[in-house]
Amino acid sequence: MSAITDFLYGVLTSINGLVNNYGVSIIIFTILMRMICMPFDYKSHKGMRKMAAIQPKLNELQKKYGNDKEKFQKKQAELIKKEGYNPLSGCLPMLLTWPLMLAMFAAMRAIANEQLAVQVFRYLSGETNVITAADRFLWVKNIWVTDSFFASIAPTADNLKLLTADVWQRALAQFESNPDALAAIQESIRSVAEGAALDFSSTAAMQGTVANMVAALQNMPGYAAAVATVPGWTGVSFMLFSITLYQNYNGLLILPILAGVSQILSTKFNPQMQEQAQAQPAEGQQNSMNNFMKYFFPILSVFFCLTSNAGFAVYWVTSTCFMWVQGIVITKILEKQDEKKAHSVSGEGSVK
Numbered sequence: 001m002s003a004i005t006d007f008l009y010g011v012l013t014s015i016n017g018l019v020n021n022y023g024v025s026i027i028i029f030t031i032l033m034r035m036i037c038m039p040f041d042y043k044s045h046k047g048m049r050k051m052a053a054i055q056p057k058l059n060e061l062q063k064k065y066g067n068d069k070e071k072f073q074k075k076q077a078e079l080i081k082k083e084g085y086n087p088l089s090g091c092l093p094m095l096l097t098w099p100l101m102l103a104m105f106a107a108m109r110a111i112a113n114e115q116l117a118v119q120v121f122r123y124l125s126g127e128t129n130v131i132t133a134a135d136r137f138l139w140v141k142n143i144w145v146t147d148s149f150f151a152s153i154a155p156t157a158d159n160l161k162l163l164t165a166d167v168w169q170r171a172l173a174q175f176e177s178n179p180d181a182l183a184a185i186q187e188s189i190r191s192v193a194e195g196a197a198l199d200f201s202s203t204a205a206m207q208g209t210v211a212n213m214v215a216a217l218q219n220m221p222g223y224a225a226a227v228a229t230v231p232g233w234t235g236v237s238f239m240l241f242s243i244t245l246y247q248n249y250n251g252l253l254i255l256p257i258l259a260g261v262s263q264i265l266s267t268k269f270n271p272q273m274q275e276q277a278q279a280q281p282a283e284g285q286q287n288s289m290n291n292f293m294k295y296f297f298p299i300l301s302v303f304f305c306l307t308s309n310a311g312f313a314v315y316w317v318t319s320t321c322f323m324w325v326q327g328i329v330i331t332k333i334l335e336k337q338d339e340k341k342a343h344s345v346s347g348e349g350s351v352k
Contacts (some may be wrong), residue, residue, distance in 0.1 A: 005110070012026070015029055021136070023314055026143075029108075030315050031322055034323065041326060045327065117170075119154065121171060124189070125175070126184050139251060140310045145309055146313075147250060147255040148306065149253065150243050152250060153250045154223055154248075156227055163210075164206075188220075225248065228247045229244055229247065256302045258313075259317050260298040260299070260302040263301040264298045
């Protein structure tokens with residue numbers, strides 16, 4: 001992990017050390033990250049608002065000089081200079097926050113993968129209460145698994161195959177201070193493959209170790225109950241998907257639905273989104289694209305949250321709602337600034 005990712009990883013784990021619940025920790029962590037990005041969002045919002053203000057004038061220039069591209073570009077440059085508008089002021093501040101956002105995603109993914117690996121080792125050590133209070137959030141039984149009827153409360157073999165060697169090693173390191181648990185884990189592996197060991201030193205060794213762990217997990221009553229399926233609902237074909245219903249399902253699909261609904265409301269009522277739409281030329285093709293995006297983003301939000309763990313869905317919903325409220329607040333601030341500026345200009349004119 002990079003230095004920034006390592007730092008954010010430490011921030012999130014420290015927050016969880018205080019509240020002892022990763023769902024709440026992710027909410028706090030998300031709000032903290034969005035507040036750090038707020039000055040950049042403010043700059044971007046201000047640029048979008050400025051663009052929306054001069055867009056009617058640009059449209060007039062387009063109508064007047066549309067057939068003379070060179071002259072239109074000249075007049076456009078003159079207008080932008082006169083209005084004091086920087087074309088990069090709308091998008092550049094947002095781009096500057098992307099490294100931080102990517103590092104945040106990497107930190108959250110690292111913690112999620114590590115916690116799944118820890119849960120596997122706890123099952124293999126013979127523990128019965130593997131899913132702790134820190135892993136539960138509201139109706140979600142295990143925040144590191146998808147909030148869905150179609151996901152079990154325990155990580156499945158498909159989940160484990162996605163984990164890398166460094167994840168397994170970091171998770172295993174947490175058991176070094178508990179020799180009894182470590183011995184039990186090793187014994188469970190040997191019970192399915194004589195002479196087998198916990199070896200994550202290479203890709204081939206890791207694959208063999210994971211295969212042995214999956215086989216050993218099947219012998220653990222607690223794990224078998226956690227991944228038990230509803231009879232007749234294993235691998236059922238549904239349109240383009242194959243679904244499995246679990247007796248101990250992990251969630252109620254509420255977070256993915258909330259992700260879609262919050263995205264729809266944010267897109268429809270967020271003043272910043274409206275200003276971005278106003279900043280675009282009022283052309284038929286552009287309007288069609290805007291209408292498409294209104295439906296595309298909510299669908300994409302649901303898809304992301306259905307294919308990711310519930311912790312990511314908590315982040316997504318929290319971030320969407322925070323940015324919605326932030327957009328409203330920033331718009332109010334800029335409106336007051338515009339009113340104050342207009343009043344000041346009006347006052348100067350009356351004196352003259």
